[in-house]
Amino acid sequence: MxxxxxxxxxxxxxxxxxxxxxxxxxxxxxxxxxxxxxxxxxxxxxxKECLNEDDTLVLEPIDPVVVLPSESTLTVMVEVVASSGAAVVYSVDAPKGSSLLEALELLKGKNVGFTFEKESSLWGPFLSAVNGEQARQSDRRYWHLSSDGTALSQGVNDFKIEVAQKITIKNTSY
Ligand code: B12
Known part of the structure; x- marks a missing residue:
């Protein structure tokens, strides 16, 4: 600007x-x-003055993105690093092209001790608690997401699993 x-x-x-x-x-x-x-x-x-507004704005995607049952699944390692520094690694097979959120739901469903909670926001779901531990913005903390050591540039719902990888979810201060 x-x-x-x-x-x-x-x-x-x-x-x-x-x-x-x-x-x-x-x-x-x-x-x-x-x-x-x-x-x-x-x-x-x-x-801005909205001229010629024809009231055709559709907020939901016109063609809903449906993850079709995929033949191929990918192994996703999920590492959770708590605020104490203790790390736990889980593994889940997720359909290729599914969102990280769907992969985390699958992992949660395996009942191997992994749990998470999310909060709705204008950017989509925000990961707020993992394995019972909250990362509160009031404490200047959040669950940071990375894939093979590189920070994700999207949230859990937008990030799609296209290759086998290790996702790290780390309770981080800022
Ligand atoms: C500050 C900030 C944060 C802070 C917010 C805390 C705070 N107290 O300020 C923290 C550090 C928590 C954060 C985290 C993340 N963020 Co951020 N964040 C921002 C930033 C720079 C400004 C947001 C803001 O203050 N807006 C003004 C206020 C008034 O509006 P608001 O709607 O109330 O803001 C809230 C939301 O934006 C929310 N929020 C912030 N980031 C994210 C990301 C996601 C996926 C969601 C659902 C919500 C969310 O936190 C804000 C405060 O409550 C934006 C940049 C931008 N262009 O908007 C990126 C941005 C929104 N974040 C982004 C990302 C990718 C993340 C992370 C996924 C990063 C990561 N690798 O872990 C994580 C979220 C992980 C999770 N737990 O789900 C991207 C989203 C892009 C996308 N396509 O989805 C943006 C656009 C930055 C970018 N250009 O890459 N973020």
Whole structure:
């Protein structure tokens, strides 16, 4: 914002290309990216006058994404690191293309001691408690998610399992 457009041309073009190829599917993410593509701040949306509004906005995905029963399953190792530093590793076979949330539900259903709770938010479900331990924002803590050592850039519902991997869920302070 306020920079010369040319300085951000590569980023703008990357966003446009991603937008056209439907990379953004989280409504919150889309709502944040759209003003930037118009070189407006998120705050500018507030003063926008919506002309020619045809009331066709559909908030639910038009074609619901259905995870079809997949022939192939992938082994996901799930490591939970509690605030004490104690780590437990579990294993679950999840259908290829399923969300991390679905993989965690499957693991919970195996009754091997893994449990979790989530809270709804505008970005989707937020992982709030694992194995009975809360990571409270009031204590400046959260359950940090990573895959093979790389922090996830999406939450549990948006992140899809495409390869076998180790997911680490770590009670972290910030
Ligand atoms: C601050 C912040 C956090 C803080 C929030 C705590 C706090 N007290 O401020 C903490 C550190 C907890 C956090 C965690 C995560 N975050 Co964050 N976070 C942000 C950030 C920078 C600002 C949010 C904010 O304050 N908004 C303003 C307030 C007024 O609005 P709000 O709706 O009330 O904000 C709440 C939500 O945003 C929620 N929240 C924050 N992050 C996330 C992520 C997910 C998946 C969900 C469901 C909710 C959520 O916490 C906020 C405070 O309650 C945004 C950036 C952005 N562009 O929005 C990223 C952002 C939302 N986070 C993101 C991610 C990926 C995560 C993590 C998954 C990271 C990880 N690898 O673990 C985790 C969530 C894991 C889990 N337990 O489910 C992404 C989401 C992208 C996507 N496509 O889904 C964003 C957009 C950053 C980015 N560009 O990558 N985050």
């Amino acid at each position: 306020g920079s010369q457009v040319a300085e951000c041309a590569a980023s703008m073009e990357a966003m446009r290309t991603d937008a056209r190829s439907n990379t953004y599917h989280n409504p919150m993410g889309i709502s944040q990216i759209l003003p930037a593509l118009q070189q407006k701040s998120y705050l500018a949306v507030k003063s």
